[in-house]
Structure formats: structure tokens, C-alpha cells
Amino acid sequence: MASIPSSERDSFSSKFGVIAAAAGSAIGLGNIWRFPYVTGENGGAAFLLIYLAFVTLVGIPVMMSEFVIGRSAQKNAVGSFKRLAPRKPWFLVGMMGVAGAFVILAFYAVVAGWTLSYLFDSARYLVQPDKYGFGEMSTEQLRHFFQEGYDSFLAGTWKPVVTFLAMMGLTVIIVLSGVRDGIEKYAKILMPILLAILLVLVARGVTLEGAREGVRFLFKPDFSQITGNTVLVALGQAFFSLSVGMGTLITYGSYIQKRDNLANTAVSVAFADTFIAVIAGLAIFPAVFAFGISPDSGQGLVYITLPVIFQKMAFGSFWALLFFLLLCLAALTSTISVLEVVVAYFSEELGMNRKRATLIAGSSIGILGLMVTMSWGPLANVTFRDLNIFELFDASPAYFLPLGGFFIVIFVGWFYGRNNSKKELSSEGKRSIRYYPIFIFLVRYLAPIAIALVFLNVVGLIRF
Ligand code: PHE
Numbered sequence: 076m077a078s079i080p081s082s083e084r085d086s087f088s089s090k091f092g093v094i095a096a097a098a099g100s101a102i103g104l105g106n107i108w109r110f111p112y113v114t115g116e117n118g119g120a121a122f123l124l125i126y127l128a129f130v131t132l133v134g135i136p137v138m139m140s141e142f143v144i145g146r147s148a149q150k151n152a153v154g155s156f157k158r159l160a161p162r163k164p165w166f167l168v169g170m171m172g173v174a175g176a177f178v179i180l181a182f183y184a185v186v187a188g189w190t191l192s193y194l195f196d197s198a199r200y201l202v203q204p205d206k207y208g209f210g211e212m213s214t215e216q217l218r219h220f221f222q223e224g225y226d227s228f229l230a231g232t233w234k235p236v237v238t239f240l241a242m243m244g245l246t247v248i249i250v251l252s253g254v255r256d257g258i259e260k261y262a263k264i265l266m267p268i269l270l271a272i273l274l275v276l277v278a279r280g281v282t283l284e285g286a287r288e289g290v291r292f293l294f295k296p297d298f299s300q301i302t303g304n305t306v307l308v309a310l311g312q313a314f315f316s317l318s319v320g321m322g323t324l325i326t327y328g329s330y331i332q333k334r335d336n337l338a339n340t341a342v343s344v345a346f347a348d349t350f351i352a353v354i355a356g357l358a359i360f361p362a363v364f365a366f367g368i369s370p371d372s373g374q375g376l377v378y379i380t381l382p383v384i385f386q387k388m389a390f391g392s393f394w395a396l397l398f399f400l401l402l403c404l405a406a407l408t409s410t411i412s413v414l415e416v417v418v419a420y421f422s423e424e425l426g427m428n429r430k431r432a433t434l435i436a437g438s439s440i441g442i443l444g445l446m447v448t449m450s451w452g453p454l455a456n457v458t459f460r461d462l463n464i465f466e467l468f469d470a471s472p473a474y475f476l477p478l479g480g481f482f483i484v485i486f487v488g489w490f491y492g493r494n495n496s497k498k499e500l501s502s503e504g505k506r507s508i509r510y511y512p513i514f515i516f517l518v519r520y521l522a523p524i525a526i527a528l529v530f531l532n533v534v535g536l537i538r539f
Contacts, residue, residue, distance in 0.1 A: 099408030118300025145328025152322025172322030188238030311473020320476030
């Protein structure tokens, strides 16, 4: 590995590398698959507004706090709390993050597997256009294709399993090669290309006949659609999409060099992440309405809608191939950041070498994920409150991420000490932190109170 300045630890090599890696973690299926489907289920524009408020007022402060914790402690999610607050129970927040990483990766890599499967199908269609592929299906057939049809995609046993294992395997391989040579290198090239192709899709989407309705759905709020649960889903989606609340950015923060600007990084990452989500919405919803697809189609929404857009484009299968390829890669820059939380913990706290830590973490999450792949097939009747295993895994981050975020801001706001956080944010006095009063107000009061209110509302202690 190249020479590493300032410490023995692996680190990101440049400022752009830091932003690319953190943005690579943030930008992924959460933006392109999850954001459109939860926005569609929760009424559109009003949901988007609440989401944006949470990103700005809660998400960014949590992200900055994670960076502060990780970079000052120079440790993994659990070890950081142990170092900054020795012999206190704060490390449990990190433990919750490590446990959360298992849950998130187990279902996230399954969705990444669906993407891989669509990638193969687009490739097949490109080389053998006369063969049955999604290139010529009607929306009804596409829904069928996604839910149960063609090779029994979701309900099937082998296809989701193989594609899931492939994505897990790729994640393990990249994480094995470490931070600078693995994670950073891929993130830097891929994210900009993804944005470019999304813009092409938006151009096609908004010029479809009947697209207007979709644009209105995304941008014209109807607050009668908002319920207490919607607010929780918006908060959860903000955390999920920004990769905050479970120590991913504590871990990445520990690889950021001391001279880098944490506030600037956090704001840039949050901005890029939100921009991509909105662009993804703008690519999807016009087509959803133009083709009479129901906006609340759930987890299948983009997988049903996007192929329809590709069909309407010149060289559609080429675009499809490129898009699903990039989406797989965007998913990978996120899966590696989730796995890294566990690997950093195993290797620094449990004394395993990196290789062993990666293999053990990867294979145990692999086993958990195998159960998730069978949620519509052999394990379809394992349910809780009508949610199958996949749906339970997918819904749970809305609870544990904000809970983790709550303790993270409380820690930085009330326990860590102003001088310490000022020192970290200002790179030891080398840069101006005029925003500090706003930051401390958000982490001490606004963010924790907002999270607490959402939870109190969910358990029914208050109503809004
Ligand atoms: N933020 C990622 C996405 O939007 C998912 C993720 C969640 C990654 C939590 C790390 C931690 O795709």
C-alpha cells in the first residue's frame, strides 16, 4: 500500500476521495430503488418535503457528529466510543450499529442481486433480441416478471439466491483489499457516470406523453396524505439514504485525514445524495403515471417502471445495460461501507486479521441474507403482522437508525465537550467554524427532539 501520512491506519488519500467514498456509501439503492418506492407509497410531494427537512435538520448534524467521533477516536464504531468515553455504556451505540449492519446488508444485497439479474437480462436481450426478455413486455407482464413470472423471479429459489451470493462475494472481495485500494478507487469513477445516465433517463421520462401528472405527484404537495407513520418512514429513509445512525460514517470518519473539512464533506455528501434521489424520482414518476403503473407498487416499482422507459428509448437495451451496470456498482459502494463497519469492529476489537474478519462477517451475513432471498418463495409464510422476512428487514432501519442517531447527537452535543468537537471540526484551529453555534443547537436540541417526537408519535404517546 502507498505511504500513509500522519498515522499507521489506512486512510483516504484525497479530499475528493473522502467525498467520493462517503457519497458512494450514501448513494445507492436507497436513492434509486427505495426512495421512489416509499415516496410513491406515501403520497409524493408532501413526503418529499418532510424528507428534505429531516435530511437538513437531522441527517447532516448526525453525519457531522459521526465524522467527529470517528476522526477524533481513530477507531471503529464500537472502539471509538470506548476510546472517547472509557468505561461508560456508550459503546453499546456502536454495538447496535454493528448489529444493524447485519440486518441492512442481508436485505440490501438481495435487492442488489435483483439489479444484477436485470443486468444479465438486459445483456441477454442486447445480444439475442429475438429471445424472450423484458425488452418487449407490457407493464402487466413486467409486473408478473418481477413478482412471480419468468423464471419465477421473486418467488423463485435459485435466481435470487445466486445473484445475492454474487453481490455478497463481490463486496467481500473489495473489502478484502482495504480502504484506499478498494473502496476509494471504485467510488471515485463510478458516481459521476451514474448521475449522467440518470439525467438521460429523466430527459426521456419527462418527455413521455402523460408525464406531467408524475412531475406534479413529486412536486405538488398534498398534506392530507401525511400520517404519523409517513413521518417515521421519511425520517427512516433520510437516515438510510445518508448512511447515518449505525456507525458507517464513524468508521469512514476514522479514515479521513485530520486536515480535511468535516462540515464541508457532510454537506456535500448530503447534497449529492438528495440530488440523486430527487433525480431518480423525476426519472421514475413521469413514466409511472404515463404508463398507468400504480405509484404504490412497493418494492417492485423501479424494476417494473424502468424497463418500460427503456423500451421507449432508441437503443433502449443499450441504456438498460449501462444503467443496471452502474446501479450494481452504486450498490456495491454502499454494501462495502456496511460490511466495513463489521470488519473494522471484528479486526480492531476482537483482534482478527482483516482477511479473517472479512470472511467471517461476509459469510455470516450471507447466511442471514439467504433467508431473506426466500421471503417470497419457500419462506413466504414466515410473517409478522403481514410482513414477510424481507419486508421486516426493510422496515426495521426506520427504527434503529434514528435511535442510533439520537444517541450519537446526544453524545456529541452533551457529553463529548464543546472544546473537543470544536477542535475536531476546525482541524485543530486551522479552519474557521463560524457555523458552530448552529451545529451545536442542532445536535443538542433540534435533532434529538425531532427524533424523540417522531418516536413518541409512533408509540402513540403524542399525536400529530
Ligand atoms: N445509504 C445507502 C443507500 O442509500 C444504504 C446504506 C444504509 C449504506 C446504511 C450504509 C449504511 O443505498
